Amino acid sequence: MSLLEEVVLDLERHSAQEGWDSAPRIYALVRSSELRRAEPELAEQLGLDPATDTLAALEQPALPDRAGVEDALATIAWPDTVEGCALVMERIVLPPEAEDELPEDEAAAAEYAASHPGCEDVRMIVGVLRDGARHSALRLRRHDADDEVLSGPDLVPALAEALAATLEPDEPGTPE
Structure with missing residues (x-):
């Protein structure tokens, strides 16, 4: 299992323990070796093992509730020390035939x-x-009790694209 898969599944388990109807949460993913170098006290508080290099998920300030998440992502730019990012959010999904009737x-x-x-x-x-x-x-939600979780690289491609855009360096000449 890759470090990214591991951190995503850890975030899923953590979110499941907190229950449903939560606000969206965004995390900076930082190498534990970088965190130990830059913030040794925080790394110690998190219990990061100095013998292994993992990804630490650091929760960031709150995002807007549900509807504004995509717009908020467009305003985020991570420093180079951030290896990646993760987002936890809830949505209502409809069967395909119902989507044609959406107002x-x-x-x-x-x-x-x-x-x-x-x-x-x-x-x-x-x-x-x-x-x-x-x-x-x-x-x-209906599979909450049986702990069934789907997992894979391309389950939410549009959201993954929006998150990836937050990691792209600014083009020369563009405002930060």
């Missing part, structure tokens, strides 16, 4: 989705690294 108005669409008999709550954890690696984990 255009955002508030009406949210109400329609939440009240649709085929809607399901899903928790998504998506992690990306600067080297292009990606991994995701998905849990449906």
